[in-house]
Amino acid sequence: MTTPAWDPAQYLRHAGHRGRPFADLLARVPELPAATSAGRPRIADLGCGPGNLTALLAERWPTAHITGYDNSPEMLDKALVEHEGPTAGGGRLDFSHADVRTWAPDGTYDLIVSNATLQWVPGHPERFAGWIAALAPGATFAFQVPGNFAAPSHRLMRDLARSARWSGRLAETLRHEDAVLSPGAYLERLTALGCAADVWETTYLHLLTGEDPVLDWVKGTGLRPVLTALADDPEALDAFLAEYRTALREAYPAGPHGTPFPFRRIFAVARKEDA
Template sequence: MADWDARQYLKFEDERTRPSLDLLGRVPLEAPTNCLDLGCGPGNSTELIARRYPAARIIGLDNSPDMLAKARTRLPNLDFEEADIATWETEERFDLIFANAVLQWLPGHPTLLERLVSFLKDGGCLAVQMPNNLNEPSHRLMAQVAEEGPWAQKLFSAAQAREAIGSFEDYYAWLRRTGCSVDIWQTTYVHPLDGAAAIVEWFKSTGLKPYIDPLLPEERSDFLRLYEAAISEAYPGQGDGKVLLRFPRLFFVAQHR
């Protein structure tokens, strides 16, 4: 995929930051000395960690130069590094590894979680939030427009760009095998947005990227037009003109014992 677009992502900063705030609120650590924000994006989640733990050393990690540039401008006193989480290694051990809306892009979660837990200190926490919305109309319609349009061959593998996440039972078992205690839950957020066009704008910076990045400009315009028309039918307007975007998210906090 092309680089992530921090400006597009931050159009819905308040809504995107709420899950990070909810996740951080369940972390049981009182005074960690070093924290890692995996997939830190433009630094909105990193800022929450810094506010809660002002004495801690905090590192933000992301593979997007654009996202990191925004994060460094936002939080000039913190350290941000460009790296691929799938292959990143470190000798350092952390009290908190925070991963908001990033692990769903990575395959092989049993092995991935074992590796991330190995970077924790005793008593450290791995705190994770992942969108669990592949069965929502927003995502089913992306795949449908891709399959039915003239770009079908070009977008054949787009639906596989994001990892289908496991069940509560899967993550509980995988994390217990690493010796962690596990707090796991799911929340469905309901976001009132300004019509179908706003839903399209929301996903242009995330879920739609595997579909629209490979397309030529004219194809991209046609794809988004068809997708918006389908979204208009799936998300009817409310009395005030808003549409309600349902957004399930899976959370867990695993503490290494």
């Protein structure tokens, strides 16, 4: 799988739709141990992107020291300029470069959260034990990942990348259906690590507007490895996008009020046992 280059502006073009799952995830996160004892919670956001959603953590826990981690210089630059600094409640919002594939906690946390990032981390369930070990008693590990790898948007992308025309350059570029576990498998993993786990799935039906809106959506996320792999060959990139655009138009026809785009997501909130 190609390590993608990210474009914050493209990613944020659908910020409203992308932000809703994070809000739904946070709504199920219980109060944090330090917050209930009038302390200063410590929070890590793994894969913070441009920081717009990390800022929601500061609204929920205004006294917390929150650090957003990401491995994209472009995303971090956006986050640093627009969101880093002291918070209204006396807390602090910081951003730092880190690769979630190797990130290890540097102390005790009240919340470790990750939004739409772990699908990029092969073998991410094997990281759970170390992260949960770093939680304070009663603290929480919460994450959300896309569960739509069998959807036409991803299946058509993979099929095209594996076709005779493109397989030489793109066959191993994209993620497959095993990029994430089933909800039941996540539940089993988290409870085996001593957590009280709440795992669920939701299919959002986004109504997208504009010309080729599903293509515009995936240009900000799932298509990034292809855009990166073909960045040095604009003619090839245009040809790939033309084929993919045609397939998406058939799979996601526009309606009178926009283009319906079903998007399944998997959520987990795991609370570590009290001491």
